[in-house]
Amino acid sequence: GAPNVSTATAVREQHGHDESMHPCAPPDAVVWPQSVGQVQELAALCHRRRVPMVPFGTGTGLEGGVNAVQGGVCFDLSRMDTIAELSLEDFSVTVEPGVTRKALNSHLRGTGLWFPVGTVGMGGAPGPGITALRAGGC
Secondary structure, eight states: OTTSEEOOHHHHHHTTOOSSSSOOOOOSEEEOOOSHHHHHHHHHHHHHHTOOEEEESSSOOSSOTTOOBTBOEEEEOTTOOOEEEEETTTTEEEEOTTOOHHHHHHHHTTTTEEOOGGGSOTTOOOOTTOOOOEETTO
């Protein structure tokens, strides 16, 4: 329920486009899950009802991946922003999908590590596929 769900036109339109040239295609609703369990429950519900699911990070993609061309539910993962584990020995970090590059680098300050700009989207969100950190000064 509110404030974790919205069907407001402005919110849906904000989540229906990215930085690409594709026209806005808003979802039917936007939800802000705050845990893996909530994502699993929402995904299971959408699957049972055959409702499309559209993940949303920061909306800075260039391919139109957040456009809900068949409607559905947008999963805005920005509130899942915990840095769960950091291993300085093997340069690995476990983050939730809402952790931005800026937040990660702030957390890393003083460790000699940073997450460089070239490996993330324009909005600074690490997103899926981030697997390693680089040592500072290399």
